[in-house]
Amino acid sequence: MHQIDCPWCGTRDEAEFQYQGDATVQRPKPDADEETFFRYVYARENPKGWHVEWWHHVAGCRQWIKVVRNTLTHEIDSTGGPQSKLTKPDEKGGTKS
Amino acid sequence: MTGVNRVSVGGSRIDRSKEVRFTFDGQSYTGFEGDTLASALLANGVTLMGRSFKYHRPRGCLTAGSEEPNAIVELRSGARREPNTRATMAELYNGLDAQSQNRFPSLKFDIQAINQLLSPFLTAGFYYKTFMWPSSFWEPVYEKFIRKSAGLGKAATQADPDTYEHSHGHCDVLVVGAGIAGLSAALSAGRSGARVILVEEQVAAGGMTSTATDFIDGKPSDEWVAQALDELAGMANVTVRTRTTLFGYYDHNVLAALERVSDHLEVPEAHQPRQRLWTLRAGQVVLACGSHERAMVFDNNDMPGVMLSGAVRAFVERYGAAPGKRVVVCTNNDDGYKTAASLHKAGVEIVAITDARAEPSPAAKLATAAGMKVQCGVIPHKAKGRHRVSAIALQRTDGSSAEIIECDCVAMSNGYSPDVHLVSQTGVAPVWREDILGFVPDTPIRKERSAGACKGTFELNACLQEGHQAGCDAAEAMGFGSGDPGSAGTADEEEITAPLALWRCPGKGKAFVDFQNDVTAKDIQLAHQEGFVSVEHAKRYTTLGMATDQGKTSNVNGIALLAEARGEPIPDVGTTRFRPPYSPVAIGAFAGHERGMEFQPVRRTAMHACGEKLGAVFVEAGQWLRPQYYPKPGEGVMEAIYRESEQVRKTAGICDVSTLGKIEIFGEDAGEFLNRLYINGWKMLAPGKARYGLMLREDGYVFDDGTTSRLADDHYFMTTTTANAARVLAHMEHASQVLWPDLDVHFCSATEQWCGVAVAGPNARAILAKAFGDAIDISNEELPFMGVREFKWNGATARIFRISFSGELAFEVNVPWSYGEAMWDAIWDAGQDHGLIAYGTEALSVLRIEKGHVAGNELDGRTTAADMGLGKMMSSKKPFIGQKMAARDGMIDPQRATLVGVKLKSGASRLRGGAHLVADKNIANAETSLGWITSVCDSPAMGCWIGLAYVRGGLSEHDGKILYAANPIYEESPAVEICSPHFFDPKGERLHG
């Protein structure tokens, strides 16, 4: 069971959270065209490896937190608040051991 | 001494002063407290305990632990019947009653043993090649027979009366297994001050050490074990839990264990669960799970009385039960000699010891010195006997035949497979070590390390040191390096020589690899011959390792035989994937408290008791219970609903609406925030006003609807549907935290801060005016339609909204939760002389259908605002969530199904939701279906059955026309007239009165 380090509540069981998908997609400005909004809603990278994603701490502090998690090994590299800028280990240069 | 095979020496786990009576297959026996069913049966000279799955060959127990493939019994009876319980793990209690399984009529005379005659045709996978003709025979004939003969025990058919419990544990160091290595690790980690949990599957610690031959610090091993347990018990930071199987190693060092709290009792004690499922979160893990002895693969090696040598030793030392009086030990490694020494000490005759290895090892020389006959370079060829072994035919490793020896028990040891089940659940691939002929763990991926036999270390002294070091390393990794770990203790040196690989003793007969699923060496060759060369293919084709023991004693033999068939070394074949649980776990244990009425918590409104007093029938609404209707004595369901909905429009009705989602919203940008969530505009809504709103998902479909009121410049109060309350709150938290963090908006759920009632009908205002007295003026001038006021009422802060879901003159009144009953009673009393009645969710639905208001059935996650006739609410002046995706061609296609009303004309007594609408009753198919009916009711206001529906072409194409509600499920196809969904008071005059 994933142990997710919520920036506010500390490490908590996955069962306190609700997964909410890819956190790398940015909502376009309201005046963006239909194609841009289509990609925001439907285009997902779905990587086999490191993935920056949303976990909503529904049973805890109710924050949407960002988690960098590996979809193959389930390791978690880092977590951050709703506005945090997190990068994947394989993009930080040098992979984590 | 109870039992013909009871010996006076050993029996560390039994209490010879406490006799226990039990029955097996109706025959009664006596054993001692501390016996298992298997040990007590063996002590009473019973070796025939089961029948194998496919050939129904007679079987006795092979092992003394949870990896037992053969001695599988039905324990207890009635609602507590437990199929497939291992006799080797069932602790004896007075009155224990067990039945053998998978045989008819009895264990001794099993008709299906005829399969042994058919065995030449019943090889692996035969069923894939036959039973195909005639095809109509499959379900009624072939499959019925196969299913009847398949499966082992019979499950109970009534609800499990026992309860199960969950519990959570946390520690710095979790040690799995209380053998020598595990105890040693727990001691060193415990002494360092770290929080340690030690779990052990068996009822007692000590693992596979032999009291007869193993000495630590000069004392017999069991004294060292007792001393270790005392020291651990004295440490407050250490918890030792026996009868607890660590069965699952999940992500992030979270592990799951099953504690058998009451299985050793006839029934659990008061307030105690049968079993407790532990979720353990460990900083570091020390795996000390030991190893599994392998069987030798020779003809008839499945004969009752042929057992693993470690098991024979365990039965004598733990339970004082000798599996036989004349024992032959067949071994390919030094451990066999330990069994010989232990039995010799207990006075059991060792008729012969055969060692596959040509040269006598030091252990062999010791045995010879002790007077036992050792034959080197000799291996078993064939076991003889019928329901019990009577002799063993031997052969020399050079193939020439050796003598036949009379015996009643064969203790065989084909080497030990380190138990890598848990470590491979972490993703570590087991690695083959030729020197010990076993798979051992590769470098750890998680925060764990292995110690002792599960790592391939079998010498006692090495186990002590390795366990001790593992405990220190684990504690240090958790920051407890400074404590004094004390000394590990030393064991006498043992000179161990390498085992000799012996995967198949030559022979023509049936040599078993997987005992329970009857997989023989020939089956593995056939699998290879037919192309199933991958180890995963061979497993699935032969079912090797797919029985209840999951191949613990058979997988490595199977892999070795497959390697020989492929002509490749064992490492190239590899292992199949280990999966939790380590050993089978009751389904009830996973459910824990969540069953029966506690499957999910019940959420009750503040006025639940008021509903009960009025005889309400309640219905589930998500986790809530809501009054569905209030039947008068002798009144049927439909009559009650009809009366309630009719009466509301005549006089007045009161309805508990507390379950609606309620959200308090504050902040200067709250209005702008609502603008971006809802499709309609909110900035211009004045304080004291309410407005209906519709929310979309980002993909353009309707998500939820409800009314939101403005109580002050920077204070709004939103209501959502009961079903979507939690999702709307999460949606808003995403919007405010992620999308628009710069907006000044703050909100929280108030669903249970405010309870609420709707009071609707012509007399509504009179009733409330009487109830409120001069607390507030609810005249139309002071409180116009969609108006909102907050006021004080008998000490409670109250809010009143001129909102109408029923289409009547209506008010919703909210008060804090704990004032709910008082408010209901005040309004109820005031309403008695105004014809006030209580109405439930059914009547509420009738009223809103008559008005054409959409609800849950219409918001099915696939409909757009335009589909519901609310397209014009979509503001073009401001952006909102879902706006862009709602504009896609397919979402605005005129051919989409749109909301209409339907009136029953003829052809059935009622309308039904889920009927499809077709133009021609006789051409009703998927292509001619124009849409479907979502909600229906018997409408007092319209005097007939009416409903809402989505139809392609909508009103523009079908208004006033007749369509047919095709309903093959109910075999009816009534004619319906299409009309506007706003059946009653379409202009809403009654709202504004």
Place this chain on the structure above:
Amino acid sequence: MHYSALSVFLQGLKGHKGWPRMWRDPQPKSHYDVIIIGGGGHGLATAYYLAKEHGITNVAVVEKGWIGGGNVGRNTTIFRSNYMFPANTHFYEKGMKLWEGLERDFNFNAMISQRGVINLFHSDPQRDAFARRGNAMRLAGVDAEFLSPAQLKDMVPILDFENARFPIQGGLMQRRGGTIRHDAVAWGYARGADSRGVDILQNCEVKDIIIEGGAAVGIETSKGTIRANKVAMAVAGHTTHVAKMAGLELPVESHVLQAFVSEGIKPLIDTVVTFGAGHFYISQSDKGGLVFGGDLDGYNSYAQRGNLPMMEHVMAGGMAIMPAIGRVRLLRHWGGIMDMSFDGSPFICKTGIEKLYLNGGWCYGGFKATPASGWCFAHTIAKDEPHKLNEKFTIERFREGRMIDEKGVGPNPWIQ
């Protein structure tokens, strides 16, 4: 060699020495007419129908591991066609018809057992939603009926009607649905395709898809380059991973779906039963094990293993409707990788890249669709045009706003 009771008898007398390999283990040729990436149920079925229906036998099925090792070897073995949208109803009904004749067709006993699939409902709105789906099936010529509580008590005696938090009101049943021995489907199709000349290349991982002049012309593999006139993808679970090799972006995410099996017991449950107010569905295999599952764990994963929270939900769901299974023991649980398309319906279509064809997005329905998927995909590849049955399963449907959303939760596959 033809499989039959007679052949088993004759071979039995001769110690089974005569059984041939079910499929060869050839080395890859340099060029094929068609390459199918993925040796699972859909890939093997496609090769089988290309050879059998269209006479195209110069085909290679390229599998990175051992055939049948992906989702076809990990599912809960249920087949049915109880879908609501016509596009799905007709397609899955084609699957039903193919299942019903399959064993004779590819001469392999897959233990196709039409024992009935029952979806329990627990409220009036859910009854109406099931009626809408049941009527859609009947209108498409598919069998569907409502069962009363009395009928349910008779067919599934261990259902709990007394102490239920969400009382059982009735069930929607498809009698022709049931269970199948999943491994046998992969092996049957592999044997059928191999016997017609199709090369099954195991332990051959695809590294890249070669595109020249806007068309797919071959693949790079761990066993070298293989060229072909047409390249088809059928790797459900890894669809986006492989599609990216050709620059294709798809509205699909990979999720873990757990499956569970109990120890083998005597017959206890004869039909397939799904719980309407929780995550649980169950059937009993011919070997006696209770095979059950629930829903996604609810996060992207390729780990092919499940986690504790969903395990506890699933078995709580089981105890909610049949508390008699409490003492039956869970033997083993594992996970598959679900290709969750963003409307719950699949893709069997061309891809905008010449000669490159896509089969994926199967969500929960992959196993039951195997024959229909293979049949339609073979037609689409052979004719370079989709068949009428799969013409709606396009990638473009999302851009056009014509999703086929059976569950109605939109582009959030993790929402249960």
Place this chain on the structure above:
Amino acid sequence: MAEFETVHPLGDLDQLLADHAHHGEGAPGVQLSIRTQAACVQLFSRKGRHEDVAKALKLNASPGVASASKSHTALPLSPGQWMVTSNQSADRLAAKLQAKIKDMGYVSQQGDARVCFRIAGPSARDLMARGCRLDLDESRVGTGFCAQTNMAQVGVLLHQISDEPAYDLYVYAGFARSFFHWLSHTAAQFGYRIDKL
């Protein structure tokens, strides 16, 4: 018209205490108490004003630790949000808080939405372990610890009020009876007594 009479979500508490009086002779492992009057006010601070609000009310701004004063206790819920509880009247508490923070934040009454159960006694920690996922070992947390989590499928705001240990559990009113059923059923194995605070 006289003042309205409030009703506790668990119904008639005296009847409840009578029903549950007989659990186990000996010293109870757990003392369960039902707090009848717990005023709760949720406090929001506006963007950038978290520290100022905390200073104005002398609150602890960091997570997981309650701050107590004579009249009230503040439990941090999330950045800039607290649940303030006290025994005085909810209206007076809300008004006092709003007055102190002026335009730096907002307050919302939550007193009726939550029921407070108190668990105390030698077996309190073991009882909590049956439902609470958090590590409540004395080496990890002590008096003042507070957190939001779920127990027995119900959301809970937890506050450790003594090292006996004793815990206050704030549960939503609608779930009160269901939660109490789990609590009393599970506490039975430790032996428990019940009273009203």
